[in-house]
Amino acid sequence: MNKILLLSLSVLCVAAFADTYLVKADLDASRLDPFARANIAVIAELEHTAILLVNEEEFNLISNRSFEVLDENPSEGDYYLVRRVDETLDLGLYGDILFSENMDYLLRIDHAVFEELIKQKVMVKKLFLRPIVFSDGNPQPEMLIDPTVQEIVDLVNADTVLSYVQRLQDFISRYSTYDSCFAAANYIASKFNDYGCDSIFFQNHTSGHAPNVIGVKRGVIHPDSIYAVICGHFDATSYLAPEIAPGADDNASGTASVLEATRVMKDYEFEYSIRYIAFSGEEFGLYGSEYYASMACSQGDNILGVLNGDMIAYVDAQPESLEVIAKISNPSCEPLADYFIAVADTYTTLLTNKRMVNSAPYSDHAPFWDNGYVALCNIEDMWPVNPYYHTPGDTIGAGYNNNDFCTEVIKAEVAALSIMAVPYTTSIDEVSNVKFAGSRLSIYPTVHGSQFTIVFNGHDPFIAIYNATGHCVKQFNHLTDQPFNHVVWYGKDNFDQKLPTGVYFVRIETNEATQVEKVVLIK
Numbered sequence: 001m002n003k004i005l006l007l008s009l010s011v012l013c014v015a016a017f018a019d020t021y022l023v024k025a026d027l028d029a030s031r032l033d034p035f036a037r038a039n040i041a042v043i044a045e046l047e048h049t050a051i052l053l054v055n056e057e058e059f060n061l062i063s064n065r066s067f068e069v070l071d072e073n074p075s076e077g078d079y080y081l082v083r084r085v086d087e088t089l090d091l092g093l094y095g096d097i098l099f100s101e102n103m104d105y106l107l108r109i110d111h112a113v114f115e116e117l118i119k120q121k122v123m124v125k126k127l128f129l130r131p132i133v134f135s136d137g138n139p140q141p142e143m144l145i146d147p148t149v150q151e152i153v154d155l156v157n158a159d160t161v162l163s164y165v166q167r168l169q170d171f172i173s174r175y176s177t178y179d180s181c182f183a184a185a186n187y188i189a190s191k192f193n194d195y196g197c198d199s200i201f202f203q204n205h206t207s208g209h210a211p212n213v214i215g216v217k218r219g220v221i222h223p224d225s226i227y228a229v230i231c232g233h234f235d236a237t238s239y240l241a242p243e244i245a246p247g248a249d250d251n252a253s254g255t256a257s258v259l260e261a262t263r264v265m266k267d268y269e270f271e272y273s274i275r276y277i278a279f280s281g282e283e284f285g286l287y288g289s290e291y292y293a294s295m296a297c298s299q300g301d302n303i304l305g306v307l308n309g310d311m312i313a314y315v316d317a318q319p320e321s322l323e324v325i326a327k328i329s330n331p332s333c334e335p336l337a338d339y340f341i342a343v344a345d346t347y348t349t350l351l352t353n354k355r356m357v358n359s360a361p362y363s364d365h366a367p368f369w370d371n372g373y374v375a376l377c378n379i380e381d382m383w384p385v386n387p388y389y390h391t392p393g394d395t396i397g398a399g400y401n402n403n404d405f406c407t408e409v410i411k412a413e414v415a416a417l418s419i420m421a422v423p424y425t426t427s428i429d430e431v432s433n434v435k436f437a438g439s440r441l442s443i444y445p446t447v448h449g450s451q452f453t454i455v456f457n458g459h460d461p462f463i464a465i466y467n468a469t470g471h472c473v474k475q476f477n478h479l480t481d482q483p484f485n486h487v488v489w490y491g492k493d494n495f496d497q498k499l500p501t502g503v504y505f506v507r508i509e510t511n512e513a514t515q516v517e518k519v520v521l522i523k
């Protein structure tokens with residue numbers, strides 16, 4: 001036993017001290033597949049280049065292609081992918097340029113001036129030293145003509161959309177580390193609360209930054225870790241940050257899409273759960289979405305699809321069209337793009353332009369791609385770019401110049417999200433019949449530190465407990481053996497571990513009906 005322990009310790013020590021290298025390698029038509037087969041850590045994919053983390057033994061696995069060592073023993077937080085929107089900007093002032101390809105630069109940043117960089121007209125993505133998850137993606141729904149979906153889409157209201165943008169702009173600055181960005185997070189959470197989310201949480205991701213704000217609408221049939229996402233970042237930047245960063249187009253517009261979706265869907269039920277997410281830390285390099293997507297991946301969340309809106313309200317061409325940006329492979333996002341465009345054609349007057357890419361690293365969809373999830377980036381026609389981008393002029397009437405366009409984009413996102421989550425209409429009657437016929441499930445007490453008695457009726461029920469994020473934490477088996485039609489939940493999970501305090505959902509499912517009740521586990 002000791003010998004094995006010593007041996008494994010020594011292996012660990014060798015691993016800890018082995019040199020690792022940051023390497024760029026040329027990509028061919030087989031893209032990332034050879035690296036996936038050889039189990040090599042790819043940490044970023046550009047159009048012609050993969051950025052890898054390799055140790056000495058792994059060099060022979062890439063020796064058949066042209067590669068270049070960029071740095072030795074890289075440490076997390078030093079590297080950023082950067083694209084200039086202002087092409088006169090000298091990136092050399094902000095760090096060492098390790099290489100560039102087309103418009104993308106890999107910068108080893110100078111921490112002392114990093115925040116000066118993100119106040120410029122640049123797009124940045126922090127290069128996390130974490131391998132990309134190789135994935136084919138998942139099947140996407142078919143476009144569906146459904147009166148319920150039309151009803152929901154018709155509730156999207158241009159004045160309401162504008163009111164969110166005005167309120168977000170009125171914070172003056174939503175620079176991610178600034179006080180008023182925290183206040184904006186509270187505003188978003190209060191809206192999620194007004195709009196009936198089943199749970200709302202702040203997700204802290206980076207010290208000093210405002211949190212991600214997440215609203216959960218629980219699915220009636222699949223409340224657990226299967227869900228669809230609509231998201232947009234709510235933080236902003238400008239050359240007068242941190243004091244002034246109104247970010248109306250970038251990205252109160254995308255945040256408004258999240259809030260309006262929450263509002264118009266509130267009185268409808270869906271089979272799958274939905275996450276309404278406002279991310280922060282985006283302008284610093286996608287900190288919030290990176291945290292969310294890698295957490296989702298590590299806990300095995302099954303995400304049906306992600307709709308990310310970032311800058312959806314500046315119109316510079318007539319007619320303007322929405323760029324729908326989707327990844328070609330790893331994961332394959334074209335089915336989601338085709339589905340989204342078919343939905344937009346059916347339910348809105350929006351014009352779209354499908355843009356299939358190998359790489360588009362600069363908004364919150366990208367960390368989902370990196371973690372194997374199918375996602376789209378929806379953005380206004382990109383070139384010429386909004387002249388108010390990352391300036392104090394990104395306000396309603398200037399940077400945000402077309403509320404009607406923004407509203408049409410939101411209609412398309414709402415329709416796509418609704419069909420993805422599957423409207424639950426026919427079965428709603430069954431649930432309300434249950435209430436008429438007397439409940440299948442009652443619980444006492446509903447607030448307690450360690451003991452809830454769950455009383456049920458109905459044949460062969462399935463009873464499970466879910467936490468506020470929709471994960472199943474406890475299942476009860478063999479309930480038909482119970483003589484008295486009740487079971488006690490001691491506030492523990494399937495492994496008999498005490499669960500944290502919070503709101504939990506008790507769900508009973510029988511052949512006839514499904515019912516959910518809320519309990520609160522306290523200290």
Ligand SMILES: [Zn+2]
Pocket residue numbers: 233250251282310311363
């Ligand atoms: Zn943005």
